[in-house]
Amino acid sequence: MTTIAVLGRGRVGGGLASAFVRAGYEVTTAGREPGAAASAVRAADVVVNATPGAGSLERLTALRAELDGKVLIDVSNATTDGPDGLPADLLHPGSSLAEQLQEALPGTRVVKTLNTMLFPVMTAPASLAQAPVAFLSGDDAQAKKTVAGLLADLGWRREWITDLGGVRTARATEAAVLFVPHVIRSGGFRPFAVSIVS
16 A cells, blocks of 8 residues: 655645545655654655645755655645735746755655645545646656556546646746735635646
């Protein structure tokens, strides 16, 4: 059985951890307690980065040895926030958090996904009136296949999952976070996702 470690116990991490447990996976979680993240990562096959994006690079780089050989699912967006606490600017313009993580963790297989939607959609994609899209960005094809399988167990249909290519494509999906504050101010805090209609 695949063992999953979810780093971060906020709304995103907590929601994903609960959903993976319901799907039958063995899940451990880690917050900010000293040593908790290292222990969780060491015992896991797949690690989910659901920590706040602004501090993700530093936190995960400290786990380089534990993350070696693992699949790392990065769902975070690294931004600076505006006065209202909503994303205002990208922290890695011209790059992405996923690219920075892959460069810092060469032995880890980073896959970016689920970062173009409000967090409730991550674990309940069928709740939207129209089909959402979960994009995959990563350099390792087998890692992306593993992640696609995990997404399917969260309710994502295969036709809702789009592989964009290498990890460099994550800079496009991470930039989509700049839509979020405007959508929330316009329509309120309700579930939505970026989707491609053709």
